[in-house]
Amino acid sequence: MRKAYTVSAIAVAASLAVAAPATAFAADGAPAPAPVTSTSTTPDQPQEAVQVRLSKTSGKPGDKITVTVKTEAKADKVSVSSDGLDNIQVAQASKAGDTWIATATIAKDAKFGTYQVNAIANFPDTAQQASATLSVNTDPIVKPDPTKPSLSLSTDGGKPGDKVGVTIKGKGAAASVESDAFGGKVALTKSGENTFHGTATVSKNTKSGYYRVDGFLDGSKIDSAKFGVANDATPAPKPTPVQPSLSLSTDGGKPGDKVGVTIKGSGTAASVESDAFGGKVSLVKSGENTFHGTATVSKNTKSGYYRVDGYLGNKKIDSVKFGVANDAKHTTNDKKTVPLNPTHHKTPRGSVNTGQAPAASSQDGVSTGMIAGAAGLGVAALTGAAVLRRRHNG
Numbered sequence: 001m002r003k004a005y006t007v008s009a010i011a012v013a014a015s016l017a018v019a020a021p022a023t024a025f026a027a028d029g030a031p032a033p034a035p036v037t038s039t040s041t042t043p044d045q046p047q048e049a050v051q052v053r054l055s056k057t058s059g060k061p062g063d064k065i066t067v068t069v070k071t072e073a074k075a076d077k078v079s080v081s082s083d084g085l086d087n088i089q090v091a092q093a094s095k096a097g098d099t100w101i102a103t104a105t106i107a108k109d110a111k112f113g114t115y116q117v118n119a120i121a122n123f124p125d126t127a128q129q130a131s132a133t134l135s136v137n138t139d140p141i142v143k144p145d146p147t148k149p150s151l152s153l154s155t156d157g158g159k160p161g162d163k164v165g166v167t168i169k170g171k172g173a174a175a176s177v178e179s180d181a182f183g184g185k186v187a188l189t190k191s192g193e194n195t196f197h198g199t200a201t202v203s204k205n206t207k208s209g210y211y212r213v214d215g216f217l218d219g220s221k222i223d224s225a226k227f228g229v230a231n232d233a234t235p236a237p238k239p240t241p242v243q244p245s246l247s248l249s250t251d252g253g254k255p256g257d258k259v260g261v262t263i264k265g266s267g268t269a270a271s272v273e274s275d276a277f278g279g280k281v282s283l284v285k286s287g288e289n290t291f292h293g294t295a296t297v298s299k300n301t302k303s304g305y306y307r308v309d310g311y312l313g314n315k316k317i318d319s320v321k322f323g324v325a326n327d328a329k330h331t332t333n334d335k336k337t338v339p340l341n342p343t344h345h346k347t348p349r350g351s352v353n354t355g356q357a358p359a360a361s362s363q364d365g366v367s368t369g370m371i372a373g374a375a376g377l378g379v380a381a382l383t384g385a386a387v388l389r390r391r392h393n394g
Contacts, residue, residue: 050130052119058135058157058228059106065134067102067117074098075121083107084115084134112138114208114228125264125289126242133208135228149222151177151215157228160204164227168196172217181211181227207231242266242289244317246310252323255299259322263291267312276306276322302326 055066065085069078074097080088085104093099102119118131135157149170158164168175168188175188175196181203188198208231215223244265253259263270263283270283270291276298283293303326310318 050119050121050128052117052130052132054117054132054134056157057133057159057230058137058155060137061106061108061110063106065104065106067104067119067132068093069100069102069119069121069130071098071100071121071123071128073123075100075123077122078119080104080117080119082115082117082134084110084136085117106134106136110136110138112136113210114230123288125287131232133230133232135208135210135230137210137226137228139226149215149217151213151223151225153213153225153227156226157230158202159230159232160202160206162202164200164202166198166200166213166215168215168217168222169194170217170222172196174218176216177213178216179211179213179227181206181213181229202229244310244312246272246308246318246320248308248320248322251321252325253297254325254327255297255301257297259295259297261293261295261308263310263312263317264289265312265317267291269313271311272308273311274306274308274322276301276308276324297324 049072051070053068053070055068056063059065067080067088069080071078076097078090078092078100080090080102082088082104084107086107088102088104090100090102093101100119100121113136115134115136116131117134118129121128121130137156149168149172152167152169154165164182166177166186166188168177171194175190175198176185177188177198177200178185179200182200183203183206186198186200188196191197206229208229210226210228213225213227214221215225242264245263247262247264249260249262259277261272261281261283263272266289268285270285270293271280272283272293272295273280274295277295278298278301281293281295283291286292301324303324305321305323308320308322309316310320
């Protein structure tokens with residue numbers, strides 16, 4: 001598949017992430033034939049119509065071709081592609097965004113046959129595809145020998161219902177052409193010396209492809225030509241349906257915060273459900289396959305991560321995580337601070353600002369021991385002195 005150059009309008013979206021505690025996951029929850037038009041339809045759900053028109057339905061390698069894509073609504077982007085085309089350039093042709101023009105060249109290496117020219121239009125909520133058929137004739141153009149009978153067609157391709165001029169030149173009393181593309185035999189009328197003209201109509205049931213057209217003079221085949229048919233009655237491939245999805249305007253918040261909720265998908269009703277929002281929140285349809293709403297973080301929601309489930313009808317289609325930061329739950333002691341009773345105050349002892357002074361209780365113990373020891377030594381000394389005095393006197 002040859003690459004198609006695409007001009008698009010790019011939509012930019014931004015989201016604000018709110019920090020939340022990293023806790024574990026919580027909560028369960030004739031010159032040229034008339035342009036070919038192809039319209040895509042999908043019966044099971046409403047779709048935006050897309051039409052593809054070719055400036056010509058047949059040509060030879062190197063020919064220039066213009067592809068016009070029209071949409072019923074504004075398209076964000078349109079791309080055109082085909083195995084039979086080169087140098088595809090796409091541009092928006094209207095301010096409304098409903099007309100796009102692509103210029104291209106039939107590929108030099110294109111083989112004899114028919115090619116699909118595909119166009120994809122992207123809308124905000126869906127994508128549409130349509131196609132048209134291009135016939136490529138690689139046979140060299142040979143000018144007829146004026147001395148020999150010849151057959152020529154006003155165009156080398158068309159679609160069912162198109163009128164095609166037919167000319168046979170040569171000596172004879174009657175002339176005709178025959179082809180499956182025209183549903184059989186078509187008689188011509190003499191319009192001049194050795195010249196016969198007529199009009200053939202491409203059969204409505206003719207399938208896409210190339211057909212041989214045989215020319216006859218007085219019942220004898222004198223020449224043949226090729227004619228390409230592009231029958232776009234076959235439905236275009238259905239576009240890929242919109243994948244249901246759930247998105248939030250932010251991935252976290254605190255109690256009381258408002259959170260935007262969007263669900264995209266085909267359905268008649270949508271909702272989300274989460275313990276973070278206190279249960280179920282219904283959404284309102286705001287566009288094709290789009291539902292919007294606002295959820296409020298519940299005041300009693302604890303800090304953590306919560307699952308948010310999205311529903312289309314009663315069917316769950318997607319889930320996302322939402323973090324809650326409840327600062328009211330972080331305080332561990334709600335009691336007011338009580339002033340210190342003066343009687344409980346202790347005066348520090350020991351060296352100032354050294355950090356080496358012993359604790360008050362240890363210091364008190366040392367002081368008491370020293371005093372008791374000193375007192376004991378004093379009593380012993382006095383007792384000894386009295387004994388010595390008695391011995392001396394005796």
